[in-house]
Amino acid sequence: MEPSPILTDTKVHSLLKEAYEKRVNDLEASIRLAEEALRISKELEDKSCIGQSLTQLSLFHMIIGDFELSINIAKEAIELFEVVDDEKGIADAKYTIAGAFYKTDDYNLGLTYLVDCLKTYKKLNDHHNQARVEKSMGTIYEYFGDTDSAIKAYESAIESGKKADDLNLQSNAFNPLSGIYLNRGKIKAAMDLIEKSIQYKKETEDTRGLAFSLYGRGKVYTVTKEYDKAEADFLESEKIHEEMGEKLGLAMCWHKRGALYLKMGELDKAEETLVNALQYSNKNRIILIKFKANLLLHEIAKKRGNYELALKYLQQYINEKESVINDRTAKVIESYDVINEMQRLEQDARAQKEKADLIEKKKIELDSFFYRISHDLKGPITSLMSLNYVAKLEVQDETALRFIDDYEKQANRLNNILDGLLNLTKMSFNEDSKQEIDFEKIIYDCISSYKFLTNYDLVEFRIDVVSNIQFEAEWALINTVMQNLIENGIKYARIEENKPYIAITVKDHGSKVTITTTDNGIGMDQETVDKIFTMFFRVNRTIEGTGLGLHILKRAIERLNGEVDVDSELGKGTTFRITLPK
Incomplete structure (x- = not known):
């Protein structure tokens, strides 16, 4: 006798609901449940259920860092959702693809997919998924160095989380917001918010989320020089990330723990931890941690008087940083264009002049953002070039001089890029008379x-x-x-x-x-x-x-x-x- 389609559909949805709930503390169980749901859906030949099962599998593989597999599964789900005209299903799958992109090194594509998702979730009044997308967009804004936009995105995610009556969604945004407060010197506000996040994570038994909250508190303890507490939080966070298979979180912890040991003067432990972070980031394309780890390893080698090794790490840092500046600057422009387009579409009912004014305003804001970034970077680059000149006068070793020459070429290239960006943005602000x-x-x-x-x-x-x-x-x-x-x-x-x-x-x-x-x-x-x-x-x-x-x-x-x-x-x-x- 054939299984009842209604009963089977109910079973699929029940399995997927359980799989989603378990993602916070048992991803292996989540994957098993989603695979079982997929098996049943295929027996039923139900395209919608197959798509939903694939989407959840894609999400779980994205979380543990199987990014290529995650993207391929999500694309398969989108094809099915397009056949059955499931708008929300398409958005859910795109959200996972966005996560896979921005957790590696393709922030532009990540943001493009997120903007697409947000339009759908707003249309459907889906506050739960709005909160997830807004938090992810805040993370990308931080990668771009646009902390004002990041704060707005995180605050919006918190409000959406409240509307969805979900403490986890709110606390997910607490973590990075606490980090921004910390960077701005608001230490008490940062600690209050991260403690609240830890409380929410424990109440909801979100083990994976707790790891990120502990990591955030470890950063605060580092600034307040409570080094033992900071180390304990980083180690506990790492343990959870390893158990959960969270690759980005693990690399972040290693980097911050290495920085902590450097502050404490424990150079051997700092070097070992940062080498782990560098190797792991190279393997998993986590580019931000790659160049940050190289810079700290340069500091360690310099403290030990090993200037040849210090120059090697500095050269690797410069190469990675230059790549990030070039790629990220181009991608920021593309990504903000996507956001401008979304805002334009949302206001189609308004007069054409209003729309043109809005786009022009965003363009000016973007030019202002690039001008500030380029201008702020000129000082450090000029200092680096001056230090390079001094180094060439002092250093006699031929190998070291070769590294210094390479360093000089890259510093000059960065300087030329910044000059170009400054000339570009000045066009929007100079009001030269004709x-x-x-x-x-x-x-x-x-x-x-x-x-x-x-x-x-x-x-x-x-x-x-x-x-x-x-x-x-x-x-x-x-x-x-x-x-x-x-x-x-x-x-x-x-x-x-x-x-x-x-x-x-x-x-x-x-x-x-x-x-x-x-x-x-x-x-x-x-x-x-x-x-x-x-x-x-x-x-x-x-x-x-x-x-x-x-x-x-x-x-x-x-x-x-x-x-x-x-x-x-x-x-x-x-x-x-x-x-x-x-």
Whole structure:
């Protein structure tokens, strides 16, 4: 006799409910229950139940760090939910994918999926899942260094948790919020909140969540110099994370415990703990802990007088940090664009002008955020470059000097990236008054400023500027456009060509001015041309650059309400045509 579909459906839902509840203290049991639910669902050939079972399996595998498996299972669930038109099911599966991304190193994709989920959960008035998503979004904001947005997200998660009448959801947001308070010097507020979180976790018997709460209290004890208590909390947290298979949490604990031992002056214990953190993070793609561990290992080696090893760790830190700065900065921009789009869609009923104003406001906020970050980083980078200069005067060992040279190259590259970002954001804040533009003078001044470039003496400049052009604009923007065009022409010249040249013409067409630059340099294929204005995209990685120049050029032209077209052929050369309205 066939099993009753109603009875079987009820059994599946009962198994999944039990599996979800057990996730806080027995993930192995959760996985077994979800697999049993999946088996029954497949016997029934019930696509909805199969999808729900897969989604929970994906969630549990994400929690224990099987990220690739988790994503594949979730994608399979989404395909089924799309067939049965289950909007919430799709959101649940996407939430798991988001977790897998942001717990490794792809914050942008993580945030993109979370924004998608949040729209669905808000539409369905699902406060439980809203709280989960908002807490995760707060975590990503913290990765970006945007603590103000992180606080708003955590506070919103707490309110959603209250509406869902769920202490666990509230305490999940208490933990990171306590950390922000601690970083801002609000030690009592941080301790009060983390103690409340521990209390809630014990009341609800959320063992896995308790580990994160203990970790948070350990950080507070470290700041208050109650080192024995801090060590006890970190060790207990690690024990739980190991039992639960929580990889990110374990790496975080090792890093903080290593930092604790360093504060205590116990260098051997600090080194052993941080090496574990570094190896584990390398294995599991936990990039934030990777470069943080390298920096602390550098400090340890320096304290021991092992400067060659210190330089090695510092070099690894710089390489990782540079990667994070480049990737994260680009991803922050993409991610905030996603949020702006969500806000725009939510306000479709409003007038078009209101929507445009909102997007512009967010753009200004984002530019302000990047300006602050770039400006704040300039000081430390300048200090590092100064220290490098001093080190080269003092150090005699050839191996150490080689590391110092590598370090200098990376510091200069970071400095160039920051200069580019500052130039980019200044466009949004500078209110230069318009003035009459002398194109010929700007062009020759720009050419003269690049005499230091390797190919400069080999390039012929052919200048043709129509006289008496009546054109007013912000001088800095026109100068930025010409600088980037000329610099690229020199850098990408084909030096094996008998006569490498850059031809620059400026013409007056009555209502508009056109600027054309043509060269016989290395050129590009069409696929490359389509990407050249993307931030951090570099045409040729063997040629020094930051990948910001053409992005800045495009922003300047947009501010001038102009347009730019590019024609290029690989091995033949490139032509830029810029049209600027008067």
